[in-house]
Amino acid sequence: MNQPVTLMVARRVAAGQYDAFLVWLREGEALATGYPGYLGSGVLTPPPGDNLVQIIFRFACPQTLDEWEHSDTRRLWLERGQGLFEAPQARRAQGMDDWSGAGLQPPPRWKQSIAVWLAFFPISLLFNAAFGDYLAHLPLLPRILLSTLILTPVMVCVFIPLITRALKGWLHNASSRANGWRGSAR
CATH class of the missing domain: 3.30.70.100 (Alpha-Beta Plaits)
Structure with missing residues (x-):
């Protein structure tokens, strides 16, 4: 896709x-x-x-x-x-690459996965602790639909950018610190 x-x-x-x-x-x-x-x-x-x-x-x-x-x-x-x-200088970004920061190569996918999980797990846990009783009466599909509709924008706009900034040193260790400006600018 x-x-x-x-x-x-x-x-x-x-x-x-x-x-x-x-x-x-x-x-x-x-x-x-x-x-x-x-x-x-x-x-x-x-x-x-x-x-x-x-x-x-x-x-x-x-x-x-x-x-x-x-x-x-x-x-x-x-x-x-x-x-x-x-x-000119040019840089392409796609998907989570946008969170890497200008001038940095995107981190390996496995590190991105860990970063997303570190952001998603505590927020999902807090959400379920706070609203789980209110949502428990709903069938599974609407319950998951509602929770993902609420959590996805919060994760994408707030917590994933926060965690990628907090983990920047680990995500972009010496082996992945290369100039990310690439692509055709002409």
Whole structure:
């Protein structure tokens, strides 16, 4: 099963080209909007005194992103942007890779599994201790449906990011500390 994939590109805007760069960037977003598998994009503008713009493109699956990255439409758009920015850096993230942190390789799946379990077990235990009596009268399917509907967003938005930050040193030990910027930015 394919998961959505995010391409994060950081571009340093050339001196005196900021306004032209933004026009060019919006053109690229408009071109991507009509492309199959495109789910959205965003731009993180730099703080005053900085020129590093971060661009995020989200696609339905790695294949649709690859098709966009290798399309003539994108190639021509990038050619029109020559001189507006310095060499870009790009990083792809998919699924739990997003929790790894910028610039880090995703940890091995077995470490991700342990991290998720360490977050999920105590929260699930607390949830069942607090609400188990209220849910006990429900048949199994609605009981599990209700608990997962409540716990999944709490886990994804709060506890998994917390546990991955807390375990960052272990998740990204010396053998997995490599520069995570990869992929085609051109």
